[in-house]
Amino acid sequence: ETGVTQTPRHLVMGMTNKKSLKCEQHLGHNAMYWYKQSAKKPLELMFVYNFKEQTENNSVPSRFSPECPNSSHLFLHLHTLQPEDSALYLCASSQDVGTSYNEQFFGPGTRLTVL
Amino acid sequence: GQNIDQPTEMTATEGAIVQINCTYQTSGFNGLFWYQQHAGEAPTFLSYNVLDGLEEKGRFSSFLSRSKGYSYLLLKELQMKDSASYLCAVADSNYQLIWGAGTKLIIKP
Numbered sequence: 001e002t003g004v005t006q007t008p009r010h011l012v013m014g015m016t017n018k019k020s021l022k023c024e025q026h027l028g029h030n031a032m033y034w035y036k037q038s039a040k041k042p043l044e045l046m047f048v049y050n051f052k053e054q055t056e057n058n059s060v061p062s063r064f065s066p067e068c069p070n071s072s073h074l075f076l077h078l079h080t081l082q083p084e085d086s087a088l089y090l091c092a093s094s095q096d097v098g099t100s101y102n103e104q105f106f107g108p109g110t111r112l113t114v115l
Numbered sequence: 116g117q118n119i120d121q122p123t124e125m126t127a128t129e130g131a132i133v134q135i136n137c138t139y140q141t142s143g144f145n146g147l148f149w150y151q152q153h154a155g156e157a158p159t160f161l162s163y164n165v166l167d168g169l170e171e172k173g174r175f176s177s178f179l180s181r182s183k184g185y186s187y188l189l190l191k192e193l194q195m196k197d198s199a200s201y202l203c204a205v206a207d208s209n210y211q212l213i214w215g216a217g218t219k220l221i222i223k224p
Binding site: 002004040041042043045056090097098099100101102103104105106107108109111 | 119123145146148150155156157158159160163165202204206209210211212213214215216217
């Protein structure tokens with residue numbers, strides 16, 4: 001257990017569906033992240049939130065919409081996804097952003113399959 | 116561009132020693148991380164190096180040479196549970212982590 005939980009663990013959706021991924025951290029951290037992990041590719045940073053404010057959006061398509069209501073919760077709303085969006089979506093948290101030693105704690109991920 | 120290179124896959128024998136290399140080219144350097152990720156699980160932190168040299172932590176050690184843009188993770192007395200992917204990541208000038216694609220380590224009895 002890393003102190004970061006994600007639900008659901010697995011999700012299968014059609015291209016016209018709307019779904020949401022949820023992440024919660026119990027570590028008292030200020031920063032939260034969404035990553036996409038595809039097979040044999042580096043982790044792709046999608047979004048960063050610091051104190052509920054979005055500080056990073058790495059040119060992510062608008063069919064992915066993040067929401068951070070407070071420092072402990074992070075959502076990723078999905079709509080009209082494409083099959084190439086199938087991947088493992090990882091949530092992470094860290095104490096802060098913009099510091100040298102900034103260990104990130106990861107959740108177990110949501111395995112997303114888009115049909 | 117920014118780039119992290121590490122071998123895709125390595126195989127080693129239980130009880131042996133294995134070294135996983137990582138080379139990087141990034142805009143700035145604010146430390147290098149190693150993470151372990153078992154299949155279907157979250158990546159977990161193993162080590163952090165910001166100064167040159169070797170950091171030892173039990174069976175695992177991590178080495179950094181900033182002038183060469185090079186790091187390695189050394190695993191000793193390998194156990195079957197060490198079968199996992201090992202991810203190298205560098206914090207760039209903006210403190211953003213740049214990730215390698217990971218090295219899948221297979222341990223054979």
